[in-house]
Amino acid sequence: QPFFPARLVAVYALFGSFGLLLVSREIMRQLRRLLFGFGIGISRVLIIGNSPATRHIAEALSDTPRSGYHMAALAGPANLLPDGLKLKHFNRVEEALAQLDKLRITTIIQTDLYDSPTRNQLILGAAQARHISYSFIPGEAEFYSGKNTVDVFLGYPMISVHQTPLVGWGEVVKRIFDLTLVLLALPLLLPLFLLLAGLQKLFNPGPVFYLSDRLTRYSKPFKLYKFRSMRPEFGGKDAAEELSAMGRPDLAEEYIRHRKVKNDPRITRFGRLLRLTSLDELPQLINVLKGDLSLVGPRPILPQEMKYAKKASLLHSVKSGITGLWQVSGRNDLSFEKRIELELYYAQNWSFWLDVKILLKTIRVVLWRAGAR
Numbered sequence: 001q002p003f004f005p006a007r008l009v010a011v012y013a014l015f016g017s018f019g020l021l022l023v024s025r026e027i028m029r030q031l032r033r034l035l036f037g038f039g040i041g042i043s044r045v046l047i048i049g050n051s052p053a054t055r056h057i058a059e060a061l062s063d064t065p066r067s068g069y070h071m072a073a074l075a076g077p078a079n080l081l082p083d084g085l086k087l088k089h090f091n092r093v094e095e096a097l098a099q100l101d102k103l104r105i106t107t108i109i110q111t112d113l114y115d116s117p118t119r120n121q122l123i124l125g126a127a128q129a130r131h132i133s134y135s136f137i138p139g140e141a142e143f144y145s146g147k148n149t150v151d152v153f154l155g156y157p158m159i160s161v162h163q164t165p166l167v168g169w170g171e172v173v174k175r176i177f178d179l180t181l182v183l184l185a186l187p188l189l190l191p192l193f194l195l196l197a198g199l200q201k202l203f204n205p206g207p208v209f210y211l212s213d214r215l216t217r218y219s220k221p222f223k224l225y226k227f228r229s230m231r232p233e234f235g236g237k238d239a240a241e242e243l244s245a246m247g248r249p250d251l252a253e254e255y256i257r258h259r260k261v262k263n264d265p266r267i268t269r270f271g272r273l274l275r276l277t278s279l280d281e282l283p284q285l286i287n288v289l290k291g292d293l294s295l296v297g298p299r300p301i302l303p304q305e306m307k308y309a310k311k312a313s314l315l316h317s318v319k320s321g322i323t324g325l326w327q328v329s330g331r332n333d334l335s336f337e338k339r340i341e342l343e344l345y346y347a348q349n350w351s352f353w354l355d356v357k358i359l360l361k362t363i364r365v366v367l368w369r370a371g372a373r
Helices: 006-037 052-061 093-097 117-129 169-203 239-245 249-258 269-276 284-290 303-308 336-348 352-368
Strands: 043-048 069-075 088-090 107-110 133-136 147-153 156-162 209-215 221-227 294-296 321-323
Touching: 043 052, 043 093, 052 069, 069 093, 088 093, 093 117, 107 117, 117 133, 169 221, 169 269, 169 284, 169 294, 169 352, 209 303, 221 284, 239 249, 284 321, 294 352, 303 336, 321 352
Parallel strands: 043 069, 043 107, 069 088, 107 133, 294 321
Antiparallel strands: 147 156, 209 221
């Protein structure tokens, strides 16, 4: 019996070539880094700009053995000079262009266009006349969030900026992933679902479910399903109003300030258990099946919270979710502002593997009850 059956030669070749490709790439990367360390193949850079991106790029390229660039000069405001980085500084771009030969510049990077087309053409012309590499990198932060594509339109370079990478096939894959996981989990979770519904009737008389008005993608309103954790007479109005009516203006002020209350007197004893174990969220799987929610996404906000959410249009460029970066990063231990910041990051940097990572972290957070109240 041969150790390597002939019929599997194609499989061995596939894995072997893949392994050799990884090894060869690593060897080339280390060799290039070694040469950079000896100053071989280094590009001497003049960076021109007036935005924070100018400083960030200069800092990133300053690690010469890794980047292959040597920051020789910067033309722009003095406050953009990176700390501890020794390079020639010019207040005016014309002064920098006059020193190109003396500084032995081989690469020009421009991050901001000047109002004067003549100045911009002067920079490009100086690079072309000396056969210097020229690159323009837009310094506006909006160009580096979401999904961006570069194309040519009528002979002009065109940058198309989408608020989120979750467009096109990414959206389709995410929906298929959601439905597959929910349909596989439902038969296993159905007994638990029925048990909780029975216990709810026994220990928390009244409606089994609490339906909350929330907003999802494109600020579309929908009814969010949860196991009711509060007494039946609560939950119909804004929390601040209900707490004030209970004679607890201190808690109403706490809710207005943080959009949450640490010790909410409206919650029943059984409801507190549901919240601590996050089991009150279980009915939201119905929302996923209906298409209101995704398994992973920004937490669906209340309509009255829209005025507190910065960049609400960006936040609602993706479908809201049962779990997300906020839940696995501290949950109720974080402020409302930090929660929105994390969820904006998710909307701008979505990937399939980010969803998988968040789902795996959610399991750990639920088991350890981190941040739950």
